[in-house]
Amino acid sequence: MLVLSACAGPNLPDLPSPVASDAPFPKLQPVPTMLDSPATPLSGDDIDARLRARAAALRARAAQLRAQNGG
Structure with missing residues (x-):
């Protein structure tokens, strides 16, 4: 059996x-x-500091989510 379908755009x-x-x-x-x-351009030290700050913020957020979910 051959079934044909057409992609319709969203309404x-x-x-x-x-x-x-x-x-x-x-x-x-x-x-x-x-x-x-x-x-x-950013210096290597600027990039390193920004990445470390971002990683710390992500770790803190992950800890909050684990605490909220009882993990």
Whole structure:
């Protein structure tokens, strides 16, 4: 037996909304202007400190979740 099915898109309301349609378009920046001022790179120490702080925050959050769940 052969069964055929089609993928139907989700039943979404009309997009974009009137509010979004009436919103002003963001100001575009020329690519050369963006390339002239690159982001300031982080030093190895900055990256290390941020990662250590993030890991500590995640460990603290995990401990909270374990305490809430009786683990």
